[in-house]
Amino acid sequence: MLLRIAERTAVFLVSLGVSSALVFGFMVLLPGDPARVALGINATEVDVARLRAEFGLDRPLGEQYLSWTGGLVRADLGTSYISRAEIGPQIADRLQVSLILVAASMIIAVLLALPFGTLMAVHHRRASGVVLSAISQVGVAVPAFLAGILLISVFAVHLRWLPSGGWTPPAYDPGLFLRQLLLPALSLGLVQGAVLTRYVRSAVLEVLREDFLRTARAKGLTPLRALVRHGLRNAAVPVVTVLGLQLATLLVGAVVIERVFVIPGLGSLLLDNVGNRDLIVVQDVVMVLVVAVLLVNFVVDLLYLAIDPRLRTASR
Amino acid sequence: MTHHLPRLLAPLAALALAVTACTAGSSTAPAPAGSSATTAGGSSDRITLGLVAEPASLDFTKSDGAAIPQALLVNVYEGLVKLDQDGKIVPALATSWKVSDENKTYTFELTDKAKFTNGTAFTAADAVFSINRVKTDWTTSLKAAMDVVAEAKAISPTQLQVTLSAPSNDWLYRMTTHLGAMFSATGVDDLANKPIGTGPYTFTSWNRGDSITLTRNEAYWGTKPHYQSVVLKYFKDPTALNNALITNAINVVTTVQAPEALGQFTGNSKYQVIEGTTNGEVLLSFNNANEIFKDKRVRQAIRHAIDHKALMETCWAGKGTLIGSFVPPTDPWYEDLTGVTPFNKATATSLLTQAGKLGATLRLRVPTLPYAVSCGQVVKAQLEAVGLKVTLDQLEFPATWLEQVFRGGDFDMSIIAHVEPRDLKAVFGNPAYYTKYGTPEIQGLLKAADEGSVDEQTAKLKQVGRLLAEDAAGDVLFLLPNLMVADAGITGLPQNAIAVAFDLSKLGKR
Amino acid sequence: MTEQLNAVDPPAIRVHDVTREFRRGRTSLTRPVPVVHALRGVSLEVARGQRFGIVGESGCGKSTLLRIIAGLDRPTTGSVQVEGVEISHLPERRLGFLRAQLQLVFQDPMSSLDPRMRVRDIIAEPLVAQGHRDNRTRVHELLEAVGMQPDAAERYPHQFSGGQRQRISIARALAPDPRILVADEPVSALDVSVRAQVLNLLAELVERLSLTLVFVSHDLSVVRYVCDTVAVMSRGEIVETGPIARVYDTPEHPYTRQLIAAAPRLRAALAGRTAAVLAAETLAAQGGSRPTSTAAPAVPLPPSSPKDTR
Amino acid sequence: MTGLSRGAEALLPPPGRRTRRGTEATLLVGGVIIAVIVLLALVSLVWTPYDTGEINPSERLALSSDRHWLGTDKFGRDVFSLLMVGSQTTLLVGLVSVGVAALVGVPLGILSAMVPKWWGEVIIRANDLLLAFPALLLAIMLTAVHGQGVVTAMIAIGIATIPSFARVVRSGAIGVMKTEYVLAARAAGRRPLAIALRHVLPNVASLVIVQASVSFAIAVLAEAALSYLGLGAPPGTPSWGRMLQEGQELLFVAPRLEVFPGVAIALAVLGFNLLGDGLRDRFDPRLEDRR
Amino acid sequence: MTADVVRVRDLVVTVGAKPLLVDVDVTVHRGERVGLIGESGSGKSLTALAIMGLLPEDLIPAGSVVVTGHSGGGVQRVTSVLEAGEPALAAMRGRDVAMVFQEPMTALNPTMRVGAQVAEIMTIHRTVPDRGAAARRAVELLDRVGLPDPADAARAYPHQLSGGQRQRVVVAMALANDPALLICDEPTTALDVTVQALVLDLVVRGVEARDAGLLFITHDLAVVASVCERVLVMYGGRVVEAGEVQEVFTRPRHRYTRGLIGASDLDLTRPDGKLYTIQGSVPSSGRFPAGCVFRNRCTHATTECESLPPWQGSGPEQGFACWHPVMAS
Secondary structure: OHHHHHHHHHHHHHHHHHHHHHHHHHHHHOOOOHHHHHHOOOOOHHHHHHHHHHHOOOOOHHHHHHHHHHHHHOOOOOEOOOOOOEHHHHHHHHHHHHHHHHHHHHHHHHHHHHHHHHHHHHOOOOHHHHHHHHHHHHHHHOOHHHHHHHHHHHHHHHOOOOOOOOOOOOOOOHHHHHHHHHHHHHHHHHHHHHHHHHHHHHHHHHHHOOHHHHHHHHOOOOHHHHHHHHHHHHHHHHHHHHHHHHHHHHHHHHHHHHHHHOOOOHHHHHHHHHHHOOHHHHHHHHHHHHHHHHHHHHHHHHHHHHHOOHHHHOOO | OOOHHHHHHHHHHHHHHHHHHHHHOOOOOOOHHHHOOOOHHHOOOEEEEEEOOOOOOOOOOOOOOOHHHHHHEOOOEOEOEEEOOOOOEEEOOEEEEEEEOOOOEEEEEEOOOOEOOOOOEOOHHHHHHHHHHHHHHOOOHHHHHHOOEEEEEEEEOOEEEEEEOOOOHHHHHHOOOHHHEOOOOOOOOOOOOOOOOOOOEEEEEEEOOOEEEEEEOOOOOOOOOOOOEEEEEEOOOHHHHHHHHHOOOOOEEOOOOOHHHHHHOOOOOOEEEEEEEEEEEEEEEEOOOOHHHHOHHHHHHHHHHOOHHHHHHHHHOOOOEOOOOOOOOOOOOOOOOOOOOOOOHHHHHHHHHHHOOOOOEEEEEEEOOHHHHHHHHHHHHHHHHOOOEEEEEEEOOOHHHHHHHHHOOOOOEEEEEEOOOOOHHHHHOOOOOOOOOOOHHHHHHHHHHHHOOHHHHHHHHHHHHHHHHHHOOEEEEEEEEEEEEEEOOEEOOOOOEOOOOOOOOOOEEO | OHHHOOOOOOOOEEEEEEEEEEEOOOOOOOOOOOEEEEEEEEEEEEOOOOEEEEEOOOOOOHHHHHHHHOOOOOOOEEEEEEOOEEOOOOOHHHOHHHHHHEEEEOOOOOOOOOOOOOHHHHHHHHHHHOOOOOOHHHHHHHHHHOOOOHHHHHOOHHHOOHHHHHHHHHHHHHOOOOOEEEEEOOOOOOOHHHHHHHHHHHHHHHHHOOOEEEEEEOOHHHHHHHOOEEEEEEOOEEEEEEEHHHHHHOOOOHHHHHHHHHOOOHHHHHOOOOHHHHHHHHHHHHOOOOOOOOOOOOOOOOOOOHHHHO | OOOOOHHHHHHOOOOOOOOHHHHHHHHHHHHHHHHHHHHHHHHHHHOOOOOOOOOOHHHOOOOOOOOOOOOEOOOOOEHHHHHHHHHHHHHHHHHHHHHHHHHHHHHHHHHHHHOOHHHHHHHHHHHHHHOOOOHHHHHHHHHHHHOOOHHHHHHHHHHHHHHHHHHHHHHHHHHHHHOHHHHHHHHOOOOHHHHHHHHHHHHHHHHHHHHHHHHHHHHHHHHHHHHHOOOOOOOOOOOHHHHHHHHHOOOOOOOHHHHHHHHHHHHHHHHHHHHHHHHHHHHOHHHHOOO | OOOEEEEEEEEEEEEOOEEEEEEEEEEEEOOOEEEEEOOOOOOHHHHHHHHHOOOOOOEEEEEEEEEEEEOOOOOEEEEEOOOOOHHHHHHHEOOOEEEEOOOOOOOOOOOOOHHHHHHHHHHHOOOOOOHHHHHHHHHHHHHHOOOOOHHHHHHOOHHHOOHHHHHHHHHHHHHOOOOOEEEEEOOOOOOOHHHHHHHHHHHHHHHHHHOOEEEEEEOOHHHHHHHOOEEEEEEOOEEEEEEEHHHHHHOOOOHHHHHHHHHHOOOOEOOOOOEOOOOOOOOOOOOOOOOOOOHHHOOOOOHHHHOOOOOEEEEOOEEEOOOOOOOOO
16 A cells, blocks of 8 residues: 555656656747847847846756756745746735635536436436436536636626626635635536536446446345445546546636636636746746646545555556 | 535535635735725725736836836826826926927926825936936836937936937927836835835735736825725626626726627616727738838728728727828827728729739738737738738737737738827837838938927828828728726726826716 | 377477566565466476366466467476477567467457457468468368358357357467467357367367367366366466376376365266265365365465456 | 356346447437538538628628528628538547547557556556646647647647547557457467557557547537637637637627527537447447347 | 245246246245256346346346245245335345355455445344444354454455455355345356365355255356256246256256256267267347247257247146157156
8 A cells, every 4th residue: 555655656756757847848949038028029139138147048958947946846936037026926826716716616516426427327217317418418518618608697797696707815705705706616617517427427337237236236235325335436436537637627727717707817827928928937837737737646546545445455 | 425415525625715724824915905806886995997908017117018007107106297188298296397408408397295105205316216217227118218318417306307319309208108107216126016106096916817906195295086996907808897897896997898899888877988099000010021012002902902991890890080090189290091092992903903913912910909800800801802812810919929920020911009109100110110111201200300399290290191191001990999888977087098007096986 | 290290209399397477566665576476387298199188277377378388478487399499588570480380279259359350350360460361262161170151251250159259269270270279268168058069179170180289277077078188287386297087087186186076077966976075075185174164274365367357 | 247147148238338229319419410510511611601701891790580590790791601611620620639639649558558568657657647738738838839720729639638549548458458369369470560450459449439529529629718718710710619709799799699609519519429428339348249 | 845935936027029038937945955057148147136126127027026034033024026116125135035146256345345345234134233243243254154364354355355255255245144045146157166166065054054045046067966956947038947956967858958968068978979069059138949949959849849838847846848858768
């Protein structure tokens, strides 16, 4: 068990190293001199050179990479080329926003997917299952931002029940925070939930055909209790995999919803700074996102170990 | 299943709480007022404005971009002079000024009441410091306009004398922009994060990606503004901006990005719609260095090919002004030149035929801005209707567009609104500019206008305007309107957007 | 063919002191990587024309041995000669002669035929792989040899029953006209009524084509019918080798005795050899002293076996 | 297939699977939707009711009528024609991105299953690393380098889809490599490349087709999202995502401009998903015996 | 004769219009060990699942299946399986009837400790006072079925045990509540022969000790002869012959039974040295001929066989259905 955890940790760390090099390498490829962009359209060469020196952009790439990753390890993300603001706190703020949004929508998705997916699987031959299944298929097919736009026009613009967007840190006005969170979280959550529902359904279907579930029923458990006691944990592996993937993609994917609902999340920060060519910010945001994804994968790996004892001893 | 739900929920809720707790302690926590956008409508102390482009930085001495002075100039920073709604230069920190020595020496009388928000009083020394600092510390393109200053000196704490190396009508005008912003000699350490000025508002917080909050400067030397705090809230999405107004999240939409959407506000007593004019000439620019544009007939053909009325109708819902030149009506040398090259497809086609360029392919590369994207499609369709081929692509704004079109010159035509005031010289007086235009004749006229008297200036610039139209150096599609929507009770909103600043000090409530 | 068989010729297969170890995934940070000894010093010799059985239970190493003989796996140490040629260190691309000389029949009639291929292509595969062209007549010949209609060539495996698939599998093995046929549990997945058909077919083909047969099975009675010589394997070792009748009637090794004792036989059962007797005899053969005790000895944990990995 | 005795295995439809009829219905509905979209795209190559390049101010924002079945947009362009031409972009984005993903992912997956275990592990870990770069992130990054456009979007979506192909193919290929027919092929003297092409590839082909169908759906959604952010099709290139983006500003003036492309996207996604589901069931080896 | 623990009459199971089982009659008495033999596709496992009430949803049973169990205190509980609702069936399963499946590798929940799985069957039916007692009894049961170090074994996960050990766990589970009927579906097919002998012994002693009935499904005639007293031969979804083991295997009447015995016995060869065989192969489900299901493989088939042969014998427990039976010698 410990060994498996060590193994996963090693994979995680190596992945971190490789991806930081990838991200850095990619940023080097970006056209557009950040110093020039920062200085605007009519800057002189002297000014540009001065700024390049100030940002260390004139140093060898290897050195730049090392100083950047060194900073990352010390949680020092550097200073923006353009706004001259420290990047770390800025990303931290945005990340919190994105995390809350993503967490809220995943909670909605899971609350939706677990019961409905299971129900669909158990009733997959009955009309109720088929109807639910069809609804989920439609849910999967709707782009999240379209769902967002529709939700806004109904609940914010026409009914005036909820704000159409914006963001308030929960500490300042919890009520407003929740009201503002609801629609964006719903738009992401409903769509992700529909996707997740399909996976829960197929995972449960898969488990329903397992021998041990029949054993459980032969022991005298009703179908539902057999499923709950023996099936769900075994169905969890594929569901957790998808959940992990969804979490990972959502951190970036939420940018669309952030745009619709005017939420200052991490995705928007990335998009804005690509536009501004604030290279160092872009680099940091991408890296933070990648770390988040790898972290999610890592946690998912550990969850596998928690869920399935076979993985603890057998090598994959 | 139901038994399992609470158990499942608990850890997730805990997670959410943990994240929440972090926010409260975060380092750049915005002030409560600035962070929220709702409930603004109910408070007489606070007004929230919806804007489109968020600044990348707060330091306009280092970063270009109209968004910074739009928010800070006149409001946080003040200049010696400023522009009024009709485009006239009026006093600000300078109560009056005299010009002498063949228009080369300016003597400003300064107010003695003004105080910077760091507590120090505003004096002529600060003015000298600010003017000199442009040359030494500024890195933006605007600084070039200060090159004409030979010397600035404080005669007394309230008297400033500026000597120009050559007469320039333009210099004083530029002093109304952020170039003329007055900084405290002891308050420029952290302009990117802590702007210090003498204005009616002080900078309070910037919740990046969301809003900037300004608070009334209770120690302001002039008339104090009505609102205790002003929130400038930035929206990337025009629909979200409109929705925010509808749902009372903001009080003012400062720039209507989709004029078609005005329909939902006009005729509704809850809202007022403000239509004025701007400096934003939407220019269909030609890369005059390209072979094809060296032929005047091609340039004229394009002007003839475009049905400006239909274009404005289609891409900007008919809002705006057709001017036919590069001079907005708020400039004294404005002249309606829409008749110079009237819309005529046949003329266009025959000009192209004469030039032997019928069927030629032109690359129209527009920035990712709503009007440019919209107009680009119309221009493409209209040019193709007279026998040109147009490939349209869209370049991310600002970076890619600046890189490829503006600096790289890798384009045939582009569309962008030149919103800087009095930018005739910048755009068409400089062969190195991306328009690659600036004949000696034009340059001569521009120089004469700058150095001459006010009347001479007006006459010469009129001439420039006409010359540009006749030579078809570019095609001004239309002048962007100043379209705002606001809650009905808001007063003091600027009718025209012709200055770089958005003056928040007059805002009030009926 | 038969005249080639003379004493100076090398044996068809000679395996000498072969070991095969598998390293498994590390299970602990502190302990060394566990090593499974699938084969420990196995030696055997199969003469030409011999029908050689290998018997053992799951995980005893018989499949590993068979793969090594077929050049599909390599021994960790030891030597393997087929028709006098040392194959244990040849790279796969130089095993051409082995592919022509030695062919395999597998256990699972479901998995041993590619479901996406027509029977024609399945049977012709060894020929194509060895560079033959235009194998149509050969395929029909082979189908006929295993008792199937020529029109079977155009169909797909799933259209056949298990027994028929096993016939196709045999036809494929015979395609390059090998001298050695290696069969890995060829009938253990078949219905009883079909099993006899396939065994008859194998026996007949081996006889008719003068093949050397290596027949691997867990079932001593099947080996007894098909083979003349048998090697009994247990835990990676050959514990006993000899003529089938001798081994069956007077087993020397306790494990062989146990294997024989444990196997239910219809006639013996009808004569009163009930489950209790079976168990008692099995334990007795194993050296267990309390055949009726409930505390049966631990069943040995078999090492890496195909069944275990599921 | 364990558990039930072999007898019952042949007898029982695998529990928890769709019935044959359900599979057929899913396939049919998905197939018809996709067929209609493909047909519209093909027809639009040679004919559309109106020229989508033509701007017609006098017919701006027209409602549905006999002349314009679905009305016109703010440029006076016929929405139905735009939808038809837009389907080209949708299909193209799907095809190219899925093609890129399959072209890289399938060989990668097969390779990782055929090389020694340790190397396979390395390959698949490297592949997993790609998961850290979702389509949107890649698109944003690529856009920064290559500028906005359909090609950038296609490549970004394609690259981001590689891991799913590689994973699916790898798991299938590992299964195939364990079969006795691969062993038999090796015993017959087949070289690894021939085994990969003749045995592994055909037997994972069904997985690839299913994955392609599902990825197609995802690509359509991704394109829409990218267009919404202004990272997709440039103006003048009719695309459903772009139409959604353009229609959004007129949501309250002309909601139909949002509804039609929205419905088109949802239908396309639904179609590909249904197709994928139907194919998955049809190809299910557990149903194979019953053919 | 003692009471029957299960009584199946005229059981028909269909999927769609396709019959999978036709007119199956099975009776098992208390303390009796009955074998159910046949090749793949004969319907043995379906019969077992029908008794358990565990048929897949789209399989429709008809006829009658009555299970008589004991719910303690000498009280009998009769369950009419085909009519009973899910709660009644759940109460019956694992208590009155328990089942051992073929594949010990997959029959256990891989994510649950073995001891907990054994204990669960007792807590479900409340045959022990509390969880603690169930856990203790589980260890005891594991000891009884011969697992070395049962306390450790109870903490193990299934994958840490060998196939034989797992099957012992399954047997322990099945016997935990002293069921009136134990159904074993090919319990030793996946096991090695030496392990098989011990597990068979375990099963037999288990039911003997409880005076339970045993329905033992296998395709291996030798195994059934070692375990059972009575046997039913199935083919094509029908019972084609039934009787005492001795009688059926020494004097088979049905041609199929005879062929099966011939093909099973590898010690017996024809004059030409070949094994006895049955021609052809078992058809897939629904492809069996009308009339006598065996007639397309039978060397004695005549036109008469196109009609259904009647059951000849003293009753469902002894007899055969063949137009051309092997003459009793």
